[in-house]
C-alpha cells in the first residue's frame with residue numbers, strides 16, 4: 657500500500673516534477689531555503705540569472721509573509737514538528753504546513769526527524785535528536801504515517817546534526833533514519849552539511865553511513881556552510897557562511913549515488929553575503945550539471 661504512494665511520487669508527470677523546472681541541471685533542480693521576505697530580492701535576482709528553480713519555504717510563516725511574490729515554485733518544509741516525539745504532532749503547526757503545501761502543490765513535505773520542535777513554551781529545535789532506540793523508531797514511524805495521511809502528500813525525513821553518539825539499538829543516526837524511512841515507506845532529505853558535521857563530531861569517515869539508506873528514497877539534498885565552535889571541539893551549521901568546496905564535492909558524488917534526487921536546496925541566510933549566495937547556486941549547478 658505505502659509502496660504505491662512512494663512509487664507514484666517518483667513518477668510524477670513532468671509538469672508537476674520539481675526537476676522539470678530546473679534551470680541548470682537536466683535532472684536536479686537547484687533551489688534555496690526561504691524564511692521570509694527579506695530574501696525575496698536576492699531570490700528574484702537569482703531567478704533572473706537562471707540560477708534558482710524553486711524556493712523551499714519553511715513553514716509556518718508569518719501571516720504577513722507572501723512567498724509567492726517571487727513567482728518561484730515552492731517546495732514545502734518544516735523544522736517545527738517533533739516527528740520523533742511520543743507526544744505526537746501539534747495540529748496547529750501541521751495545519752499551517754499543510755495549507756502552504758496545498759497552495760503550492762508541493763511534491764513532498766520536508767520534516768525533521770527530531771524529538772522536540774518549537775513551541776510557545778520554548779524553542780528546543782531540530783538539534784534535539786531522538787534516542788536511537790526501537791521505541792523512538794516505532795513512534796517516528798507512527799507519526800510519519802499520521803502526517804502523511806493528514807497532509808495527503810509524501811513526507812521526506814531529514815536529520816539534524818549530531819554532537820554525541822546516542823546509539824541504543826542502532827549503529828548510528830543514519831541507520832535509525834534508514835530504518836524509519838523503510839518502515840514508514842517514505843522519502844529522505846540528506847542534509848550534506850549536517851551529515852558532514854556529524855561525521856566530524858563523531859570522528860567517523862567522511863562517507864560514513866550511506867549504505868544505511870535505501871538509495872531510491874533520497875529525493876533531496878540540503879547544503880550549507882559549516883563552522884567550528886569557539887572551543888574548537890564541535891562543528892556546527894552556519895547558513896551565513898559560503899558552502900565549502902568539500903560539501904560541493906560530496907553533493908556531486910551523492911547525486912550520482914542516489915538516482916532519485918530531484919532537488920538540491922541551498923540553505924543560506926541573509927547574514928551571508930549576496931555574492932556568496934549567487935556563487936553558491938552557481939557552484940551547485942556546475943557540480944550536478
Ligand SMILES: [Fe+2]
Pocket residue numbers: 814847878923
Ligand atoms: Fe537542512
